[in-house]
Amino acid sequence: MTVTDSKADTAKLDAALEHLTADHSVLRLSETEAERRSGYQADSERMIMNMGPQHPSTHGVLRLVLELEGEIVTRSKPVIGYLHTGMEKTGEELTYAQGCTNVTRMDYASPLFNELAFSLATEKLLGIEVPERAQWIRMLMCEMNRLGSHLLFMATNGMDLGAVSMMLYGWREREEVLRFLEMVTGLRMNHNYIRPGGVAADLPDGWRDSVIKILETLPHRLAEFDTLLTGQPIWRERLQGVGVITAEECLALGTTGPILRSTGFAWDLRRDQPYLRYDDVEFDVVVGTYGDCFDRYAIRLAEIHESIRIVWQILEKMPTGDYRIQDKKVTPPPRARIDESMEALIHHFKIFTEGFKVPEGEAYAAVESPRGELGCYIVSDGSAKPYRMHIRGPSFVNLQTLPHLMRDSLIADTVAIVSSVDPIMGEVDR
Amino acid sequence: MAEAPESAVDADTPADEVAPVPAERLHGALVVRVGDEVVLHAERSDLVQLVTKLRADGFWQCIDLFGVDYLTHPGRSHLPAEVTPERFEVVVSLLNHNESRRVRIRVQVPEDDPTVPTLFKLHPGTEAMEREAYDLFGIVFTDHPDMTRILLPDEWSGHPLRKDYSVGRIPVQFKQGSTER
Numbered sequence: 294m295t296v297t298d299s300k301a302d303t304a305k306l307d308a309a310l311e312h313l314t315a316d317h318s319v320l321r322l323s324e325t326e327a328e329r330r331s332g333y334q335a336d337s338e339r340m341i342m343n344m345g346p347q348h349p350s351t352h353g354v355l356r357l358v359l360e361l362e363g364e365i366v367t368r369s370k371p372v373i374g375y376l377h378t379g380m381e382k383t384g385e386e387l388t389y390a391q392g393c394t395n396v397t398r399m400d401y402a403s404p405l406f407n408e409l410a411f412s413l414a415t416e417k418l419l420g421i422e423v424p425e426r427a428q429w430i431r432m433l434m435c436e437m438n439r440l441g442s443h444l445l446f447m448a449t450n451g452m453d454l455g456a457v458s459m460m461l462y463g464w465r466e467r468e469e470v471l472r473f474l475e476m477v478t479g480l481r482m483n484h485n486y487i488r489p490g491g492v493a494a495d496l497p498d499g500w501r502d503s504v505i506k507i508l509e510t511l512p513h514r515l516a517e518f519d520t521l522l523t524g525q526p527i528w529r530e531r532l533q534g535v536g537v538i539t540a541e542e543c544l545a546l547g548t549t550g551p552i553l554r555s556t557g558f559a560w561d562l563r564r565d566q567p568y569l570r571y572d573d574v575e576f577d578v579v580v581g582t583y584g585d586c587f588d589r590y591a592i593r594l595a596e597i598h599e600s601i602r603i604v605w606q607i608l609e610k611m612p613t614g615d616y617r618i619q620d621k622k623v624t625p626p627p628r629a630r631i632d633e634s635m636e637a638l639i640h641h642f643k644i645f646t647e648g649f650k651v652p653e654g655e656a657y658a659a660v661e662s663p664r665g666e667l668g669c670y671i672v673s674d675g676s677a678k679p680y681r682m683h684i685r686g687p688s689f690v691n692l693q694t695l696p697h698l699m700r701d702s703l704i705a706d707t708v709a710i711v712s713s714v715d716p717i718m719g720e721v722d723r
Numbered sequence: 724m725a726e727a728p729e730s731a732v733d734a735d736t737p738a739d740e741v742a743p744v745p746a747e748r749l750h751g752a753l754v755v756r757v758g759d760e761v762v763l764h765a766e767r768s769d770l771v772q773l774v775t776k777l778r779a780d781g782f783w784q785c786i787d788l789f790g791v792d793y794l795t796h797p798g799r800s801h802l803p804a805e806v807t808p809e810r811f812e813v814v815v816s817l818l819n820h821n822e823s824r825r826v827r828i829r830v831q832v833p834e835d836d837p838t839v840p841t842l843f844k845l846h847p848g849t850e851a852m853e854r855e856a857y858d859l860f861g862i863v864f865t866d867h868p869d870m871t872r873i874l875l876p877d878e879w880s881g882h883p884l885r886k887d888y889s890v891g892r893i894p895v896q897f898k899q900g901s902t903e904r
Contacts, residue, residue, distance in 0.1 A: 306783060313847040321869040324877055374874040381859075382883055386890055417758065544783045544820075547848025558820075565823050654801045657760060657816065657827060659786075668787060670814065674796040685787040685816075693851050722874055 309541035318700040320360050320368035327358050338362055344707065346375050352449060353718030357695070357707065364704050369696045373689075376722035384682035388648025389415050389489055392679065396669070397483045399684055400720035403442040405434050405474075406662040407684070407720075408487040410669035413568065413658035415489040418651045418673050419623065425570075426614040427491035432569045433607045434477065434486065435660075436600045437504070440511070441470035442663040443593045443600075446715050447518060450590060453712040454531050456522060466514050473503050490624050491617025504608060508601055515597060523594065532587035536698040536710040539584060546697070547690045550665025551596070552714060555581035555588035562661035574606045586713040593715075596663075623649050648677030664688050664715060686720040750776045752828070755803055763828045764806045770830055771840050774815065778845055782817040782826065785846035788853060789814055790832075790860035794886035810834035811862055815842065832862060841867040859884035 322330070322341075330341045345356040354375035360368040384395050396411045397404040409431060416423065423431075444467040451459020471481045477496060478484035486493045522528045538548075540556035553560055561578040563571040579595040581588030617624050625644045626637040653675040659668040665687030672681040691714055698710045747754040750773050752763040765773050774785075791812040793799060802808055811832035818825055832839055841864040842849045853864040854873035861882035864870060872879060881888050 303779075310845070310847065314844055319850075319869075323871065374872075374876070377874040379883055382890060545847050547785055547787075547846065547852075549784075549786075560820055565820075566825075653799065654757065655762075656757070657825075666786060668816070670787070670789070670816075672791055672796075672799075674799070680796055681791045683787075683789045683791075685789075689851065689855075690787075690848060693848060 305539075306541045306544060309539060310545050313542060313545050313697070318368055318696040320358055320370040320696070322358060322370065324372075339367065346372075352711070352716060355692075355711070355716065355718055355721075357711070359699075359704070359707070361704065366699045366702055366704060366707060369699050369707075371692050371695050373692065373718070373721050376718050378723070380723045381682055381684065384679055386678065388677045389651055389679065390644060390648045392682065393488050394483075394485045396682075396684060397485055398719065399686065399723055400662065400664070400667070400688070400717045401482055402445050402717050403438050403663050404483050405431075405438040405487055406660055406667050407669075408485065409435060410658055410660050410662075410667050410684070411671075411682075412487050412489045413660065414656050414669040414671045415651065417656035417658055418654050418671060419489070420652070421490065421618055421620060421623065423491045423618050424615040425612045427616050427618070428569045429607055429611050430492050430496060430616055431487055432571070432574075433496075433504070433604060433611070434474070434492070435569075436603050436607065437470055437473060437507075439600045439663050440507075440597055440604075441467045441474070443597050444470065446593050446663075450712045450715075451522065453708050454528070456528065459518075459521060462514070462517065462521070466511065469507050469510070473500075473507060476500065476503060488617075490620065491615070495616040501608060504604060508604055508608075511597070511601060515594065518594065523591070529587060531706075531709055532590060532713075533585060534583070535586045535702065535706050536713060537583060537585045538694060538698055542697060543584075543694070546693050548665070548694050550661070550663070550687050550691065551589050551592045552584075552691055552694060553665070554579065555592050556584035557582055562659060562666060566659070568658070568660060573610065574603050576600075576603050586709050589713040589715075593663075650675060650677050651679075659685070662687055664717065664720075665691060684720075684723060686723060688714075688716040688718075688720045689723075692716050692721055749826075753803060753805055757801070761824070761826045763826055764803060765828050765830050767830050767832060767839060770815075770828070771842065771845070773828065774817070774842055774845050777817055777826065781819045781821050782824075783820065784818045785815065785842060785849050785852075786818045786825075787814075787816040788842065788849050788856065790856040790862050790884070792860060792884060792886045806831060811837055811860060813839050813856065813862060837861055838863045838865050840865050843867055858882070861885065 327341055331343060340361045342359045342361055343356060344359055346354040356372040358370045358372055359366050380395055380399060384392060387395055392411055393408045396407040399407050444463050448460045448463025475481045477500060478486040538556060540558040543553045543556055557580050559578045559580050564578050576599045579592050581592050625641045630637040631641055651673045653673055655672045657668055657670045659666050667687055668685035670683040671679045674680040699707050749763060751769060752765040752773050755762045793812060794810055797808055809831040813830045813832055815828040839862060841853060851873060853867055856862050857870055858872045858874050859882055
């Protein structure tokens with residue numbers, strides 16, 4: 294649980310690269326070929342099998358084409374795209390003010406991070422900095438969202454491995470967090486709360502008590518998780534040594550987040566390229582040792598504790614002030630003004646129909662989402678809509694580790710491995 | 724990642740007019756600084772060599788790779804004068820963990836020959852990203868091990884993120900399911 298900066302060395306990196314590019318763990322088959330060869334083949338020891346796209350452990354619609362030798366997976370390939378709805382194209386049709394409603398639907402387990410990345414990129418192009426209170430509100434909401442997302446992982450990871458009661462406990466705790474998010478944003482998911490220029494509304498009365506209640510109950514519940522899972526021999530048996538990956542392989546594959554950290558490589562954007570006010574809070578970047586499924590589970594559990602620590606500090610340091618920038622070009626007038634002033638009404642109407650114009654240029658902003666680096670790249674042509682909006686989804690990139698994690702593992706372990714990567718298909722397919 | 728504290732939003736002054744230092748080069752690629760971001764402009768033929776050198780410098784991770792179609796916005800002002808604008812652009816984002824630095828490489832790709840050498844041999848993680856750029860923009864990455872569609876069905880026609888591919892006017896294409904098992 295300490296911050297040790299073990300940086301990879303170049304020789305190991307080159308070895309990993311050689312092994313990954315020459316590796317035969319990725320099954321590169323066309324769909325027709327996979328279909329032709331699926332099922333038992335009399336002339337071959339190996340069998341092609343489809344897992345998914347509808348399988349309870351695939352967290353949505355992930356399809357895995359597995360090549361099996363008996364019960365051992367030799368090669369595999371994740372097939373994606375079942376949830377592709379062209380959200381990047383949609384993003385080009387929406388104004389910057391509307392953009393958050395679109396991006397928030399990508400990673401639906403941690404929607405606030407999508408909104409944050411989008412807003413940060415837009416604000417970079419606008420050259421504005423949001424007020425102090427808005428920064429801290431954003432941090433509070435994101436850390437609460439991280440709690441929710443990791444608790445959901447605890448639930449699904451338990452369920453995938455047969456600890457079905459875990460599903461209920463994880464979901465129960467997450468529900469508490471969602472209730473708080475609903476109290477602040479009005480919605481349980483897809484909040485559209487963090488917007489370019491600040492946040493949609495100030496924190497409501499009683500928010501502090503709700504947060505404290507969650508922060509005070511969670512540690513006890515997490516202790517139950519420890520009893521139920523962490524120290525339990527069956528649980529450890531299923532996870533330890535399963536789906537091992539090294540730091541060098543992670544770097545070569547572009548993997549970020551808990552998977553990279555599980556290998557002992559301490560890299561967290563909150564600490565290493567701080568955004569918002571992460572400079573002003575204290576927390577540890579938790580790293581693993583072996584890079585196996587158990588480390589990935591343990592890291593997420595520990596990150597819940599770290600998030601709780603961060604939120605306590607946020608409660609202490611939350612400043613007063615504006616929750617959005619008072620820049621008439623970006624911010625609509627307060628609701629009360631609309632009733633009394635014609636100009637305010639026009640101003641409001643203009644911002645919500647035409648949107649605000651963003652200077653020409655390009656910008657990239659990245660945040661540490663519960664799954665890794667979530668980036669947003671925006672090209673602006675000077676109009677009120679992004680010319681190009683690209684989201685770097687951590688799940689999309691992390692999914693490429695699957696064939697390497699699964700190589701030579703048992704078919705029963707594939708479920709543990711997919712679960713430990715924690716992909717959110719909405720973000721993978723966008 | 725704190726932005727430069729510019730208080731006023733001025734639509735007349737693009738944010739990237741801050742400091743385009745002319746003629747700064749890194750491994751032969753033109754360097755442009757946009758705020759706190761470093762952008763390199765590379766020739767298509769030099770891309771692999773540039774990424775190799777950057778990798779030796781500690782840029783171990785390729786964080787992102789994607790395409791941009793500038794069909795309806797050809798004269799973008801954020802491009803230095805030395806670079807000839809083309810219709811497509813491939814953007815590669817690299818990360819150096821030791822120095823906590825990022826660079827972004829922008830490569831111009833002409834419309835009549837939309838090919839780019841693959842970075843798979845240097846960063847195997849670009850496999851899915853390049854497939855995505857191929858799928859959505861029709862940019863072909865030469866020597867890529869599996870240059871197929873990734874998000875759309877194999878028999879889909881067209882590349883949706885191109886600017887001449889309109890929204891809402893394309894009939895839904897369904898795949899014919901096989902009737903026998």
